[in-house]
Amino acid sequence: EIVLTQSPGTLSLSPGERATLSCRASQSVSSSYLAWYQQKPGQAPRLLVYGASSRATGIPDRFSGSGSGTGFTLTISRLEPEDFAVYYCQQYGSSPIFTFGPGTKVDIK
Amino acid sequence: QVQLVQSGAEVKKPGASVKVSCKASGYTFTSYDINWVRQATGQGLEWMGWMNPNSGNTGYAQKFQGRVTMTRNTSISTAYMELSSLRSEDTAVYYCARWVAATKYYFDYWGQGTLVTVSS
Numbered sequence: 361e362i363v364l365t366q367s368p369g370t371l372s373l374s375p376g377e378r379a380t381l382s383c384r385a386s387q388s389v390s391s392s393y394l395a396w397y398q399q400k401p402g403q404a405p406r407l408l409v410y411g412a413s414s415r416a417t418g419i420p421d422r423f424s425g426s427g428s429g430t431g432f433t434l435t436i437s438r439l440e441p442e443d444f445a446v447y448y449c450q451q452y453g454s455s456p457i458f459t460f461g462p463g464t465k466v467d468i469k
Numbered sequence: 470q471v472q473l474v475q476s477g478a479e480v481k482k483p484g485a486s487v488k489v490s491c492k493a494s495g496y497t498f499t500s501y502d503i504n505w506v507r508q509a510t511g512q513g514l515e516w517m518g519w520m521n522p523n524s525g526n527t528g529y530a531q532k533f534q535g536r537v538t539m540t541r542n543t544s545i546s547t548a549y550m551e552l553s554s555l556r557s558e559d560t561a562v563y564y565c566a567r568w569v570a571a572t573k574y575y576f577d578y579w580g581q582g583t584l585v586t587v588s589s
Contacts, residue, residue, distance in 0.1 A: 395575040397514075404564055404582055405506075405514065410575035448514055452574040455528060458504065458516040 362387050362453050364461035372469040379436040381464045383449035388429045393452035396425055396434045399463075400445045408447075409434060436466075444468050471495040473565050473580035480586045486553040489583045491565035498546035499523040502568040504576060505539065505550045507561040515561075519568060520548060555587045 363386040391412035397405035409425035476490040505517040518529035520539035566576035
């Protein structure tokens, strides 16, 4: 089973700053099967990025995804107040099986 | 518009079973697999399994094998997740999610979540 590790666990930033979130896999992951989700308190997760770098419908262009193999990054170019949330990466492996990373919390500094 | 609407909160005793429903609308129910994901309070997301509404085929995470059953009723576009032999550690919010499985794989729509509380 592929294990996803996200860092940092918590990112404390101010609105307008750039956020860089990392997702590392214990084995190589196909970029086609790597997604990022945002979750706010009391809400279901929301798809942000799929296929490692494709933004989901309606997602602002300040969100971007990159990476391949075992290292992936979600970047928020300029944090807006509504971006403070928890972010999860997800991968699909064989079986089929999905796994999620433990999440990165982006909070207000 | 695509919607997944889940059943309401449940309180169960240890050893009991719970069945959560997920009603789909705004798309052809049999065209997309449904996955179930749970989240304990303050914890991360845990994938439980998937179901193909067209064939009824399922795949479960090893952790839940033997305890989880995913079914569907295509006439009412509803998916179900039943978890048996409940224990306190099963207290969580359970989500259904639509799986897009084309050239890229991801969950594009999620239900609102169903809180299941296991307590004596």
